[in-house]
Amino acid sequence: MKRFSTIILLLVMICANAQENIHYQWMDFYGKNLGTDRKAFNPRKIDLPSVDGFNAYTADLHMHTIYSDAQVTPEMRVYEAYLEGLDILAITDHHSHPRVYRGSDDMNVAVDCAVEAAKDFDLKIVRGFEITGSEPVGHINVLFTGDLNKYRLSQGFDTKECDKVLEIARGEDAFITTNHPGWPDQNSDLSDYIAGHIKDGTIQGIEVFNHKEFYPLAIDHALNYNLAMLGCTDSHYPTYMLYDQKDNHRDLTIIFAKDKSDEAIKEALRARRTIAWANNMLCGEESLLLSFIKAAVKVERFRTLESGEVLFRLYNSCSVPFYLSAENSNENIYLPAGGYAESKRRKEDLKHIFKVDNVYCGSTSHPSFPLSFLLAAGEIAAPYLKEESLAIDDDGISFRFAPSIGTIYYTLDGSEPTEQSTCYDGNPVVLAGGARVKAICKRGGSVSGVYERNIPYAAAVKAKARRQGVNFKYFEGADMSSTEEIDKLEKVTLSGQKGDLNISEGEGKDYFGYVFEGVMKIEQNGLYTFTLLTNDGSDLYIDGVLACDNNVRTGYTVASGSIFLQKGFHKYRIRYFEGYGGESFALKWQVPGDLNAKDFPAALLFVE
Incomplete structure (x- = not known):
C-alpha cells in the first residue's frame, strides 16, 4: 500500500511539471533565425540548363524600394528574391523622383541595405538606378554603377542633363537599358532620343516583359539593334501581391554567364546571352533559344519497333514548359516543366517541322525544328532549313538554314557534305533551279548527322500561249x-x-x-x-x-x-x-x- 501511494505521488508531481511547461514551447520546424536557419523559407528551386558552357542565372534587373516610390524595404526585396529562387537582383530606385522615405539623402542607402541583407544568401546585388523622365527620354535603367550620388538629376531635367548622366555611366562601364517601351501609351516605337543612344552604343538592352506587360515589337528592336532582351518586374509592391507564386513566377531575365561577378554578367549582357521569361513565355535570339531547348529536353527512350515506327519519350528537365505545334497539321506536343511526353510515329514523320508556340524569336515568329532535332543523339543536332525562309523572286529561289550551335557545311547536288563543302555564312542561298540539299553541323570535334532536303523548283519559261x-x-x-x-x-x-x-x-x-x-x-x-x-x-x-x-x-x-x-x-x-x-x-x-x-x-x- 505504501509503495502504491508513492507511485501515485510521483505521477501527480510529473503532471504538475508538465502543466507548467505547457505555457511555452518552441516549434523547431519553423526555423529559428532568418539569416542562419533557413528551414522556414523552403525557397523555390528553378531548374535551367547551362548552354555552351555558360551557367544559367535568373535575374530581376528592375525594381524599387521605399527609397523612391515603392512600398517595400530593400531587405524585404532580398528576402523575396531568395524565396523565389533568384540569383541576381538589381535595386533601381528612381532618380529625379519624390522619395517616400526621406530618412537619408544618400542615394546609395537602398543598395547598401540590400547588399548587407544579402550577405547571408547566395544572391548577387547589382547597384543601379532608374532615370525617370518624360518623353523623349522616358525611363532608362543604369546598372553596375559606382557611387549613386554622382547621378543626381534635377526635377524636370532635359535631354542635355540626361546626356551628362549617361556619359558618367559610360565612363563607369555601366550597362544601360531602355525600359517598358510600350508603356504608358501601348506604343512600342522608340523615340528618336532612345534610338540615337542605341545607335551610338550607350543603350544596350531593352525590356521585352515588364510587370505583366509584353512588348512583342521590342523583340524586333532587340534583333535589329543588337540589344539584350530583358524580363523585369519593375515592382513597387510586394511580389506576392503581384504574381501567383504557386503556379507562376515574376518576370525574369535568364543570363548565361561564367559566374556572378560584375564582369561576367556584363559580358553576358553585352554578348546578348539573355532570354526574357514571363508567364511561361520565352523571348530571345533564335540560336540561343534553340540551344536552350536542346539542352533542356532529354531523350529518355528511343526504340525502333518491328513495324518500322519509332517509340520515344522526351523529358523536359527545366522549369519552362514547351508547347509544340506542327506547321502543316493540327498535331500538338506538350512538354510540361519537369515532365514527359511520349510518342510513336513513322521515321519519315521525324522530319515534320514543329514550332514552339510559347517561345518567341521575333514579334510574330517562333523557333521551329523537325522532331529529329530533339531526338538527335549526342550534343550536335543536324542543321535544317527554315521553311518560312524559302522565297522566290526574279533571281530564283532562296533559303536559309536555321541558326545552329555549330558551323554548317552543305552541298546542293545530293553529295555527302564534309568540312571541305561550302560553309554556310548566314546569308540566303540562291538557286537558279531545284536542288537536293545535304548539310552537317560541326562544333569542336563533334559532327551531326546529315540533313537532307529536296527543293523542287522551276523558273518561268518563255512560251507562246496562243x-x-x-x-x-x-x-x-x-x-x-x-x-x-x-x-x-x-x-x-x-x-x-x-x-x-x-x-x-x-x-x-x-x-x-x-x-x-x-x-x-x-x-x-x-x-x-x-x-x-x-x-x-x-x-x-x-x-x-x-x-x-x-x-x-x-x-x-x-x-x-x-x-x-x-x-x-x-x-x-x-x-x-x-x-x-x-x-x-x-x-x-x-x-x-x-x-x-x-x-x-x-x-x-x-x-x-
Missing part, C-alpha cells in the same frame, strides 16, 4: 504497267487538242494511255501541291521536273507532290495509263495560302 486548251495523244491496245512504257509506243491512236484534261476517248475501255502536254499559267510565286487521282498509273512533269508521281498499277490510287513555281508560264507533261477494270483520271492542286485541294482549272492550260 489559246486555251490541251494537246493530247491517245494510245490503245497496249497492256502497260508503268508510265515509261507509254513513251515506247510507236502507234498513236488519236491526237489533237481538247478543252480540258479528260479521258473521254477511253471511257469503258481497258489497256489504253494518254500523254497531255502544253503550258500552264502560274499566277503567283510559291509552293504548289499537285494531286493525281487515277486508275491506274500517272505522273506529272513541270519544266522537266517530276512534280507528282502516281506511277503504279494497283487500281485507284491517289498521290501528291509539291514543287516551287515562279510566276509565269510553265511547260507540263502528264502521262496516264489504264490496265483493266475501272478507269478514272483527275488532277487537283493546292495553291499557296489555300489549305484545300481543288480541281485544276482548265482556264490556266494553254497550247502553243
Whole structure:
C-alpha cells in the first residue's frame, strides 16, 4: 500500500511539471533565425540548363524600394528574391523622383541595405538606378554603377542633363537599358532620343516583359539593334501581391554567364546571352533559344519497333514548359516543366517541322525544328532549313538554314557534305533551279548527322500561249504497267487538242494511255501541291521536273507532290495509263495560302 501511494505521488508531481511547461514551447520546424536557419523559407528551386558552357542565372534587373516610390524595404526585396529562387537582383530606385522615405539623402542607402541583407544568401546585388523622365527620354535603367550620388538629376531635367548622366555611366562601364517601351501609351516605337543612344552604343538592352506587360515589337528592336532582351518586374509592391507564386513566377531575365561577378554578367549582357521569361513565355535570339531547348529536353527512350515506327519519350528537365505545334497539321506536343511526353510515329514523320508556340524569336515568329532535332543523339543536332525562309523572286529561289550551335557545311547536288563543302555564312542561298540539299553541323570535334532536303523548283519559261486548251495523244491496245512504257509506243491512236484534261476517248475501255502536254499559267510565286487521282498509273512533269508521281498499277490510287513555281508560264507533261477494270483520271492542286485541294482549272492550260 505504501509503495502504491508513492507511485501515485510521483505521477501527480510529473503532471504538475508538465502543466507548467505547457505555457511555452518552441516549434523547431519553423526555423529559428532568418539569416542562419533557413528551414522556414523552403525557397523555390528553378531548374535551367547551362548552354555552351555558360551557367544559367535568373535575374530581376528592375525594381524599387521605399527609397523612391515603392512600398517595400530593400531587405524585404532580398528576402523575396531568395524565396523565389533568384540569383541576381538589381535595386533601381528612381532618380529625379519624390522619395517616400526621406530618412537619408544618400542615394546609395537602398543598395547598401540590400547588399548587407544579402550577405547571408547566395544572391548577387547589382547597384543601379532608374532615370525617370518624360518623353523623349522616358525611363532608362543604369546598372553596375559606382557611387549613386554622382547621378543626381534635377526635377524636370532635359535631354542635355540626361546626356551628362549617361556619359558618367559610360565612363563607369555601366550597362544601360531602355525600359517598358510600350508603356504608358501601348506604343512600342522608340523615340528618336532612345534610338540615337542605341545607335551610338550607350543603350544596350531593352525590356521585352515588364510587370505583366509584353512588348512583342521590342523583340524586333532587340534583333535589329543588337540589344539584350530583358524580363523585369519593375515592382513597387510586394511580389506576392503581384504574381501567383504557386503556379507562376515574376518576370525574369535568364543570363548565361561564367559566374556572378560584375564582369561576367556584363559580358553576358553585352554578348546578348539573355532570354526574357514571363508567364511561361520565352523571348530571345533564335540560336540561343534553340540551344536552350536542346539542352533542356532529354531523350529518355528511343526504340525502333518491328513495324518500322519509332517509340520515344522526351523529358523536359527545366522549369519552362514547351508547347509544340506542327506547321502543316493540327498535331500538338506538350512538354510540361519537369515532365514527359511520349510518342510513336513513322521515321519519315521525324522530319515534320514543329514550332514552339510559347517561345518567341521575333514579334510574330517562333523557333521551329523537325522532331529529329530533339531526338538527335549526342550534343550536335543536324542543321535544317527554315521553311518560312524559302522565297522566290526574279533571281530564283532562296533559303536559309536555321541558326545552329555549330558551323554548317552543305552541298546542293545530293553529295555527302564534309568540312571541305561550302560553309554556310548566314546569308540566303540562291538557286537558279531545284536542288537536293545535304548539310552537317560541326562544333569542336563533334559532327551531326546529315540533313537532307529536296527543293523542287522551276523558273518561268518563255512560251507562246496562243489559246486555251490541251494537246493530247491517245494510245490503245497496249497492256502497260508503268508510265515509261507509254513513251515506247510507236502507234498513236488519236491526237489533237481538247478543252480540258479528260479521258473521254477511253471511257469503258481497258489497256489504253494518254500523254497531255502544253503550258500552264502560274499566277503567283510559291509552293504548289499537285494531286493525281487515277486508275491506274500517272505522273506529272513541270519544266522537266517530276512534280507528282502516281506511277503504279494497283487500281485507284491517289498521290501528291509539291514543287516551287515562279510566276509565269510553265511547260507540263502528264502521262496516264489504264490496265483493266475501272478507269478514272483527275488532277487537283493546292495553291499557296489555300489549305484545300481543288480541281485544276482548265482556264490556266494553254497550247502553243
